[in-house]
Amino acid sequence: MATTRRRMHLGFTIWPTGFLPGAWRLPGSAPDGNSNPRLLQAAARTAERGKFDFFFIGDRVVGLTASQYAAPNEVLRPEALTFAANVAAVTERIGLITTVNTTYAEPYNVARALATIDHLSGGRIGLNVVTGKNEEAARNFGRNEHWDNTRRYDWATEFIEVLQRLWDSWEDDARISDTETGRFVDENRVHRIDYKGEFFSVTGPLNVERPVQGQIPLINAGASERSRELGARYSDLRFTNSSVLGLAGAIEYYSDLKSRLAAVGRSPEEQLVIPGIAVYTAPTSQEAHELYARLHGLAHRTVDLGKLSGALGLDLAGADPDAVLGDVADLTAASEEGTLIVAEARELWGKDDITLREVNSSFQRRGWFKEIVGSPTGIADVLEEWFDKRAADGFMIFPPHTPDGLDAFVDLVVPELQRRGLFRTEYEGHTLRDHLGLARPENRFAAERARHDAVAER
Structure with missing residues (x-):
């Protein structure tokens, strides 16, 4: 019996000034990329042309000029939720993953914004949860100190629980819009969540209908034990820098993340492991190495x-x-x-x-993400080996410079991956969950009523 080959997942992460610190100085690059709507929107459309699963938007709530030489992209950052909504309006199929620093946010506002974007985009939004590493952030939000790792992850855990309950607070068929009776909603299908935890007390319900995807896909990164625990329980996708560990190390990392899922009642297929890879490519290997040297x-x-x-x-x-x-x-x-x-x-x-x-x-640059340099076939060889040996379910692509680095990957490497049967040639679904191969979750309140009704009928 013929088996269908496992398909690679690809995301593009937008670093408008380029992954390499001096890339913005290259002719044709855009030093104003972080505030240039034409470049940002064009990058999303190019990634969509390449049939990427998602367009990834990072965020940071501080701007540190001291980072300008090592990481200029971290000095200026467009606010991620606003950015995602803008990109949703100029794309049609590509998923959009946006970042929220939960340490400095409130879950009701975030749940509402993300549910809105999910509806406006036709079900294409995802949430990357970060807890923040910069101590300077605390003083931007009226706090005396940046919480330690334990408190940040305790807060993030409750934050996610509130989000997911709020997204379920409207059942899928709660808005009935009955023109005959004038009844707009079935109040029995709209629910308070009455959440009370250590950090949050939220009554609900949300005032936005349940997201198109039911639950918005969650993403998290980080190698700490708390990060891995949170990811195992909640994340649909784990973004990692395991590529710096080498192939053997990345295989071990991948296995560790997958092995944690059974303990929380999940299967390995319910979570994707996506390491970051910085790709320098050109029509020939020599040209790719020349690009690397120039950048x-x-x-x-x-x-x-x-x-x-x-x-x-x-x-x-x-x-x-x-x-x-x-x-x-x-x-x-x-x-x-x-x-x-x-x-x-x-x-x-x-x-x-x-x-x-x-x-x-x-x-x-060694500790950031693995860098690979080569022709389209050389790049595809590396990605295929890592994918087939279960070091990754796919890759987050970091082009070294923008926009030409993304164009090169889409025009040169993607066709080679498609030729090998590793990557889609067309989108087969419409939502981010579709692209990632994730089922749409049942509404918890609807499921509870169904269980109650089943017991009553016995």
């Missing part, structure tokens, strides 16, 4: 020889940063980790004779 050359980066020496296990004190590494150090004396760092840098730069500056540049 890394635009970064504002000094070489800390002390830090690099420690990372490689070599004494590089006093060396010329532009000297070839092999000319100033005995690479056979490098530590095991240092040998791996050098090998990765050589692969990324596409040459053996890398300089200290070049290996340092790759090393400093």
